[in-house]
Amino acid sequence: LSKSSQIVSGLALITFKLFLQALEDGLKKADADPSVKAVMICGENGKFSAGADIRGFSSPKRHGVALSPIVSLIESSEKPVVAAIEGVALGGGLEVALGCHYRVAHAKARMGLPEVTIGLLPGAEGTQRLPRLIGVPAALDMITTGKHIPATEALKLGLVDEIVEENTIEAAIRLANKVIGQPLEPRRLSLKPVPKLPNMEAFLREALVKVKRQARGCLAPELCVQAVRAATERPFAEGVRRERELFGLLLSSGQAQALQYAFFAERAVRRWAAPGGASWSSAAPQPVRKAAVIGLGTMGRGIVTSLVKANIPVVALEQDLEYLNKGRKAVMLLLEREAMKMEGGAQTLDFHNPARLQFTVDFDLLCDVDLVIEAVFENMALKKEIFHKLSKICKPGALLCTNTSALNIDEIASATNRPQQVIGTHFFSPAHVMRLLEIIYGRHTSPTAIATAMQLAKALKKVGVVVGNCFGFVGNRMMFPYVQQAVFLLEEGSRPEAVDQVLEDFGFKIGPFRMSDLAGLDVGWRSRKEQGLTGPSLAAGTPARQRHGQRYSPLPDLLCEQGRFGQKTGKGWYQYERAGGRTATPDPWLHDFLSQYRDTHGIQSRFIDQEEILERCLFSLINEGFAILAEGIASGPEHLDVIYINGYGWPKHRGGPMFYASTVGLPRVLAKLQKYSEAHPDVPGLRPNAFLKKLVAVRSPPLKEWMSYLSHQSPKL
Ligand SMILES: CCCCCCCC(=O)CC(=O)SCCNC(=O)CCNC(=O)[C@H](O)C(C)(C)COP(=O)(O)OP(=O)(O)OC[C@H]1O[C@@H](n2cnc3c(N)ncnc32)[C@H](O)[C@@H]1OP(=O)(O)O
């Protein structure tokens, strides 16, 4: 094994053309050199390879040197080739390793075929080699989920031959020296049969049903199953042809572009910018060594769980002992469930240790925390009272965060002596599961506060998105017109199940009515009562279906007046098997109620087709997105898209609402909004936003250029 035969794969990310050429040249040289007896392939700087540069897939010049012939070249080498896997071996990187005759991995290395997550499949023969090496069930699991598996699991699966704690390269060279002269035929995966299963056909059929159900319209997982099926049914070369065909389909499907856009959007939002030029590059976070959560209701208990999981000691506070005990039980249950999912279990989380998690009703215990997250009822007076108290009790540097869904951050901050340290941290339910953390800065919020909240998001393994302060911030503000349209559609003749079906077929995890039943109709009702839109404070003589000269639907209020709060009461837009039940069934009572309602208000019921349902709901949400961008509440469309994908169940393969608008075509979105707005002139949410009109007027530039067409920098930025 001479020095010249060691081929170094260069960068962790393959600069494809350069790397592949170097690999090919090196292999050919090694093969031709009689002094070389074996070959070892490794990465530089402790990383094998994270695969192809994703940006290359959408570049018109992507067809450079293809990977498959090089993987074949490795496999057909007459000299043993050993992969030394450190760091990661992902995508094309793992496919290179699969071409090798032996694989040695460092114990901390991770391996995976994540192509499915960017809308593709392993297109360099990975779908054909992996099942031959580790069997169909394990290969299918890796290929259809894209998960990264640790080296220990890879060893159990037979994906690697050896794992080492120390020098991987030395171990790989040792192995290479040991196997010189041994037959290579049995090590060439393309020559191996796929291990048989007694029930292969049934297994593949079930796998397909399962991935289709989970994929919600995303093509890649389904085509991954088809590619693996080809490996079980066809000789290697034919399987490879099928893999290439399916890869081509995915590459041109549009979904791959959407998913790759989402990959980069999620990373782009880390580079936040805020008023006065402060940004991620200049602001430094404060350490959070201890945190507190106030209110252990639906949100607070999930937030506590998240903090404990991130190893941040927490003080959990409630208003009285009764609520405290209820909250403690709920938190403990969540933590026990989380511990069961983790290696090392409860010991790792250590939540029975009062130094890590303390329950109290005593505000004075918050005197030494670095950060407080308030999650009490959505009531401005209550929140102000709490923030006033906090500013007296907490140490001077402590960050004061509110989990409000919509209230004004500046007003909350005004109750404190440190408005620069007040910030919105808007979690999504269930808070220990949902990845989004909307971070809202107020007029006085300091760059350090924003940086600390972003750092917190990272520590909690969430995606933090920094946005400006307005009613509902970004996510809920865009949601209001969407839900409003859904309810208007019921007034006009549709049914909850019809509207939900259209949006679920589009790819949403859950339609607006099922979502409203899950979250509880009473939440919105309380907020509308506070705003004087319904209830006792509504001025006498207000028309039933109008507020402030605009169309209003009292339907959700009427349901609440009947005690129909959704799942919790067993009835809402649907009926459930019991209070707290989860199976939604269309409710004949509601259908009668809707007909009577239309009769009472003289509404002529009409058939509403799927296109209108989809367009009115989605385009009104997108229209609000343009308003948000124009006002400078968010610094780019990627922010809105990341919020929708991670907080609202928007289908990732459609890239988020603003990306979706760009694929539909802005002129079409504008034309449809104009049409619906003319039909419903009393609905401001359908009136096309001026920024959308402007973008269409300048011939709909690509999404990444949109912000440069805003004539002014908003004072919010
Ligand atoms: C018919 C011909 C067929 C040819 C078929 C060829 C088939 C292929 O060859 C298929 C492929 O490999 S597809 C690519 C598969 N690899 C992946 O999906 C890995 C994606 N990356 C990761 O998981 C994490 O970034 C990773 C685990 C690597 C690192 O995570 P970290 O949290 O440490 O870092 P990040 O913040 O995520 O990333 C750091 C910066 O790198 C950028 N980046 C990461 N992976 C990339 C990738 N694969 N391509 C391009 N850029 C990538 C990332 O955006 C970030 O950039 P900045 O935000 O600018 O810092």
Ligand SMILES: NC(=O)C1=CN([C@@H]2O[C@H](COP(=O)(O)OP(=O)(O)OC[C@H]3O[C@@H](n4cnc5c(N)ncnc54)[C@H](O)[C@@H]3O)[C@@H](O)[C@H]2O)C=CC1
């Ligand atoms: N439920 C949801 O899906 C979401 C709610 N939010 C927001 O999170 C906040 C909390 O909402 P939920 O958890 O749903 O409410 P919840 O009603 O389930 O819980 C609120 C908790 O706060 C406690 N509390 C009230 N006054 C208190 C005081 N003075 N001191 C200590 N604790 C007190 C209550 O005892 C109760 O346990 C609200 O601002 C809400 O708008 C934000 C995102 C999603």
